[in-house]
Amino acid sequence: MNREYWRNFDFWLLGTVVFLSIFGIVMIRSAIAGNQELAGYDTRQATFVAIGFVIMMGTALMDYHYWQSLTRLMYIFTVFFLLLVFVIGLASFGAARWLDTGLVVVQPAELAKIVMILVLANYFDKTQKQPHDLRWIANSFLLTAGVVVWIFLQPNLSTSIVLFVIWFALLWMSGLPPKYLVLFGILGAILPLVAFPFLEEYQQMRVLNFLFPDPNARHGNTFNVDQALITIGSGGFFGQGYGHSSQVQLRFLKVRHTDFIFSAMAAEFGFVGVLVILALLIFVIIRCLRAARLANDLFGALIAYGFATLIFFQAAVNISVNLNIIPVTGLTLPFISYGGSSLVSLVFGIGLVESVVARRKSFDLKT
Template sequence: MSLKEYLSNLKKMDWLLFTPVLLLIIFGLATLYTTNLNVENPDWTAFNKQLLSAGLGLIGLFVIKFIDYRRLTNYSWLIYIVALILLAVVFLWGKTIRGTTGWFVLFGFNFQPVELAKFALVLTVAALYHKHRGREKSFSTVATLILITTAPVILTMLQPDLGSAAMLLTVGLAFFGLLSLKPKQIIYVTFMAIVTAIAVWNFVLVDYQKNRIMTFVDPMRDPLGRGYNVRQSMIAVGAGQALGRGLGLGTQSQLRFLPETATDFIFAAIAESLGLLGASVLLALIAWLFLRILMIIKKCRDNLSAYLVFGFGVIFFTQTVINIGMNLGLLPVMGLPLPFVSYGGSFLILSLAAIGVMESVSIRQRGV
């Protein structure tokens, strides 16, 4: 590709989609950098790895952007099978971190195959429903959806990584609810799920199992144990007040009272340093991204493109809501990163690959 052709393709970029993503990445990198300021013996490993991951992810985004999304889904099953194999092999050669065997160590970097599984699942389910258009409610379509969703969910639960397993299940349920159920059926399924949950709670679970579930849902029942992180997160968010304590000056994040400031609780670290103003800017960027995703879906001229953008949008939206919710003490801690902001090379690279697919969709809806 000549320089002239490359510059021409850059003009075709959906900048309304790419800009908030880039700004969110910068937001995350700045937070990782400042959490090491004014700290004795700072460790820049996370910042350096995230910076490299961002570079690799952006390269991947631009490569995928030039590939027709219809051609990409031709390889969806291959990518899906590779992801399943990696999810199985990780039990043999994977690295265990905080009780979860879910990472490969490659040249000093941790690779989490479940992130590839999320990417592959969206591609595969979108291709499935596109191929079976007009037969979305048929037994074969629904059975295939259940099979390809359940396989990675089970493998991920065995690691165990319940947060990622729930995320994979959410993708399958989102497509199932949108395309394979009528509104009345959604109400019926929801009602049956509630009745089943009540029956299991009252007649199946014993007291210690109920206590575990209650502590998971409400960590503040155990403020010095499971609820410690959430308690410190809420303190950090409140301490930021309107304008924040300043970059590198947060007590909870800088003095390490708040654990996992680079991953699970990066929103709390931002709120403490930059206050309500900084958190509002972050939320505005996130809202910008989701509004653009909705606009792309609305403009899609074919089902396949809409399914792809919808699937990746579900992942980004759900993880954002869960991450911010657990930072505010509104949702249980599930170990899900904040898209484009939290530290995590695998998630960042695969998320940028998903944005690349959205870019491919967006520019081709304009007749490019």
């Protein structure tokens, strides 16, 4: 490691991620204030931030090519842990998604997002000189489906969609011929109609409640979204102040430390505060895209591009749910919502991006 490594290191990306993670702790503390059942969640998140920072720096210092040799092993272990969820998984809100290790409760599906970025980046890197035909597409799809099927059966539709979005984004960046876009368009239009009958009842109700909301509902997703909109509106331009939102502190807003933390943030910091946080998230995405552009090879470029896609899509979906633009999902706001598995996976990904940009074309890989 030499001076050129640190000269190429993206301190702007690092600083922004650290700020967003700390801001997340601050928002979680306000969201859970006075709730004995959630007491200590802010402290847990702070612990995960500290652990995540160590993981992020360790990953950044490691040559990202090292992970290329481990993708097959990581893929196997990811499928194993997803299968283990069915045997000893913890259930919550009708889905079994968590494993209790005795020390912490982990969600393997969150780690699967990062693993699949590495696996697909390796696949497209190794096959970049092969014909980009239906067989090339099908093999990458089967790689993705081998993990998605176990996540879908938990059931976890939102993460399944995220993984397919990452797959298509990396497929496109790897040189998907435009002639296949028509095929994808047709499949994209038909698949939701075909898949709907196979969804769990609560997943179907989320879609139906979104399309045909009941104005008299006093519980469930309709009520939660209505309260989210009221909470956002209550913030006005500058917000009601940290810890002073009646919607948040009186607990009208549900799951306010995870799915609807965006609404809590809007209530306390207002339109201006929301714009600042959105600008920082966009800045993180731009820095990841910059790393992709400067990458030394296709593998590194796809890692950075895949992670930019993950942050953008997950943030866009979470905010859209809060604004009642799309049906309710379980996707959290990156770096801000409560969740140890999610946060550690995200900062691990940031470490990979830092490793890519620090070893860009001007950097001698032998040093």
